Amino acid sequence: MRLAVIGAGQAACTLIAELVRGDFAGTILVFNGEGTHPYQRPPLSKTPLEQSLALDKTRLLPAKLAEDPRIQWIDAAVQSITPETGEVRTASDGVTVDHIILATGTRAVRPEIDGLDPNMLHVMRTWDDRIRLETAMQHARHVAIVGAGFMAFELAASLSGNDRTIHILARGSRALPQVSAESALFLTARSQAIVLTDCSVSSYDRATSTLHTSQGPVTADCIIATVGTTPNVELLLAHGLADPDGVPVDPLMQTPHPRVSAIGEVCRHMHPSIGRTARIESISEANDTATTLAKRLLGTPTPFQAIPWFWSDQGEHKLQIAGLSERSDKATVLQADDRRHVVARHHNGRVTSIEAINAATEFMAARRLFEQGAIPLDPLLDSGSVMALLQSSKS
Amino acid sequence: MPHILFIDSNEAEIEAPFTSGDTLLHAAQHAGVEGILAECGGGCSCATCHVMLNTSWDGQLDPPSDQEADMLTFAVEPTPHSRLACQVILTDAHDGLRVQVAKRQY
Ligand SMILES: Cc1cc2nc3c(=O)[nH]c(=O)nc-3n(C[C@H](O)[C@H](O)[C@H](O)COP(=O)(O)OP(=O)(O)OC[C@H]3O[C@@H](n4cnc5c(N)ncnc54)[C@H](O)[C@@H]3O)c2cc1C
Ligand code: FES
Numbered sequence: 001m002r003l004a005v006i007g008a009g010q011a012a013c014t015l016i017a018e019l020v021r022g023d024f025a026g027t028i029l030v031f032n033g034e035g036t037h038p039y040q041r042p043p044l045s046k047t048p049l050e051q052s053l054a055l056d057k058t059r060l061l062p063a064k065l066a067e068d069p070r071i072q073w074i075d076a077a078v079q080s081i082t083p084e085t086g087e088v089r090t091a092s093d094g095v096t097v098d099h100i101i102l103a104t105g106t107r108a109v110r111p112e113i114d115g116l117d118p119n120m121l122h123v124m125r126t127w128d129d130r131i132r133l134e135t136a137m138q139h140a141r142h143v144a145i146v147g148a149g150f151m152a153f154e155l156a157a158s159l160s161g162n163d164r165t166i167h168i169l170a171r172g173s174r175a176l177p178q179v180s181a182e183s184a185l186f187l188t189a190r191s192q193a194i195v196l197t198d199c200s201v202s203s204y205d206r207a208t209s210t211l212h213t214s215q216g217p218v219t220a221d222c223i224i225a226t227v228g229t230t231p232n233v234e235l236l237l238a239h240g241l242a243d244p245d246g247v248p249v250d251p252l253m254q255t256p257h258p259r260v261s262a263i264g265e266v267c268r269h270m271h272p273s274i275g276r277t278a279r280i281e282s283i284s285e286a287n288d289t290a291t292t293l294a295k296r297l298l299g300t301p302t303p304f305q306a307i308p309w310f311w312s313d314q315g316e317h318k319l320q321i322a323g324l325s326e327r328s329d330k331a332t333v334l335q336a337d338d339r340r341h342v343v344a345r346h347h348n349g350r351v352t353s354i355e356a357i358n359a360a361t362e363f364m365a366a367r368r369l370f371e372q373g374a375i376p377l378d379p380l381l382d383s384g385s386v387m388a389l390l391q392s393s394k395s
Numbered sequence: 396m397p398h399i400l401f402i403d404s405n406e407a408e409i410e411a412p413f414t415s416g417d418t419l420l421h422a423a424q425h426a427g428v429e430g431i432l433a434e435c436g437g438g439c440s441c442a443t444c445h446v447m448l449n450t451s452w453d454g455q456l457d458p459p460s461d462q463e464a465d466m467l468t469f470a471v472e473p474t475p476h477s478r479l480a481c482q483v484i485l486t487d488a489h490d491g492l493r494v495q496v497a498k499r500q501y
Binding site: 040042043057058059060062063064065283284287309311313318320358359360361363364365368 | 417421424425426427434435436437438439440442461462465466468469
């Protein structure tokens with residue numbers, strides 16, 4: 001069997017590693033659209049920008065694995081595919097394969113800001129983005145981060161020092177809308193950034209280094225946008241196998257076309273643990289969709305059943321989330337002191353996620369409990385901690 | 396170049412050279428040591444880079460942080476010598492350290 005893997009990011013590399021470990025009998029053509037060897041994205045926003053990050057230290061595939069004779073690396077972006085024939089085309093070449101795997105991830109949204117040269121706007125998605133920002137930081141004194149999600153606060157922590165002012169501009173009424181208001185408050189209170197809420201950007205004046213916003217002028221000689229991503233679905237759109245919000249796949253990562261599968265944050269599928277279809281941007285999702293597909297390709301198909309989890313380092317504070325909540329889910333604080341902060345999100349008496357800050361045992365206990373099935377809220381509130389509930393469930 | 400001696404999940408002994416400042420995880424992956432999954436790539440959030448240090452090295456490494464110690468309680472059958480390979484930063488003083496990779500990461 002000849003496979004074409006399009007993209008060489010987190011999901012693609014986990015798939016390749018699992019196929020090699022599982023003694024896959026076939027050839028894997030990997031199309032790497034970036035000019036570097038595959039690397040991890042999380043350190044891009046977490047490593048202080050004063051330090052130059054070494055590409056070699058963030059390698060995704062150990063060199064030995066990458067050199068496996070079954071793998072053929074093709075350093076080119078794919079321009080089109082033909083599912084009916086299995087043809088995959090780059091600008092200069094075309095190959096025919098038995099199965100096509102889309103692992104193209106997402107790209108950063110680049111908002112247009114009146115008066116701002118698009119070349120001056122930073123985003124953080126790729127190795128090149130990181131190098132550009134490291135260079136810009138040699139001179140930047142006033143940084144404005146547009147968007148107020150995890151990445152904004154990670155970057156703020158990585159930028160602080162050197163007497164820089166850092167503004168985070170939140171469009172909505174609060175920062176970090178992905179977590180409960182309680183967790184968001186804990187984290188924003190510990191960030192060095194000045195957070196402006198209900199803040200939309202109208203224009204930039206280069207002569208005075210001023211960003212004009214609905215909350216007044218903000219001095220900025222460096223502007224970073226962290227306002228979201230767009231899934232890289234273009235190769236499949238023309239074939240009716242994708243829509244602008246991703247590639248729908250079944251629990252074995254198969255699209256409706258028998259020759260095409262999709263993995264990683266470009267795909268959308270049913271998550272049995274949360275009872276709904278979702279496209280999730282996280283390392284766990286990339287790894288778990290990849291291992292699900294690897295099992296299928298190795299002849300032991302097992303439907304996707306993993307529990308979503310996530311982490312984010314905000315300076316010295318580590319946020320870890322087990323499960324996945326809707327923004328409207330309720331929040332109950334389980335533990336709160338100067339350092340540890342644990343929140344249960346819930347809906348209709350069932351826990352949908354645990355947000356643990358500097359509380360790794362609560363996070364891991366929640367993952368174990370979710371693996372055993374639903375977590376009812378009342379017994380958790382009675383136990384006072386996820387760990388205690390896990391221990392009582394064992395005895 | 397200083398090196399670490401890994402005994403991987405296949406019981407193979409592998410000499411892994413390293414430079415001061417590398418993590419134990421980086422040294423292992425670079426040398427092709429089997430049995431470390433490292434799902435989170437060093438984020439101290441998965442506990443699938445579990446290794447055990449040779450007992451004679453007790454006290455010669457910085458002890459685990461609270462975060463690492465917490466994560467380790469969820470590793471498969473942790474011992475008092477367990478560490479997360481991604482959290483151990485190597486210096487020249489660690490030349491010759493023997494490290495056993497956990498039999499299972501799940
Ligand atoms: C700065 C940053 C920090 C993050 N931190 C965390 C974190 O702390 N925790 C967490 O859980 N998640 C984190 N994430 C999210 C996580 O990195 C992603 O969810 C994960 O990388 C998704 O994997 P993927 O393989 O689907 O996509 P990617 O890793 O993005 O890989 C897709 C690859 O496909 C390539 N490609 C696209 N189109 C083509 C084409 N036509 N031809 C060839 N190649 C193509 C792209 O260039 C890219 O290299 C972070 C992301 C970023 C950007
Ligand atoms: S790699 Fe995940 S905890 Fe070490």
